[in-house]
Amino acid sequence: MRSLHKQTFGRLTVLELAEVNEHRHSVWLCVCRCGAQVEVLQPNLISGNTQSCGCRQAEKAEARGLSQRRKAA
Secondary structure (H helix, E strand, O other), X not given: OOOOOOOEEOOEEEEEEEEEOOOOOEEEXXXXXXXXXXXXXXXXXXXXXXXXXXXXXXXXXHHHHHHHHHHHO
16 A cells, blocks of 8 residues: 655645545545645545545636626626
8 A cells, every 4th residue: 555644636735544445445634725624535636636625626616706707797
């Protein structure tokens, strides 16, 4: 098993191994740049599929909403 301890993936920094799930995937406890903690499957970290706790998507959605409102005005 590859250790990801203290590595950073996008906005997430790995704190510790949380568990190995029933599919034998490592689940890592991470802290996001925004301060939230989240558990993430190792394959999702390595592939780049998960890069934040979800705050990044919320920021993108908010930015899209703001830009759409500006266009409508």
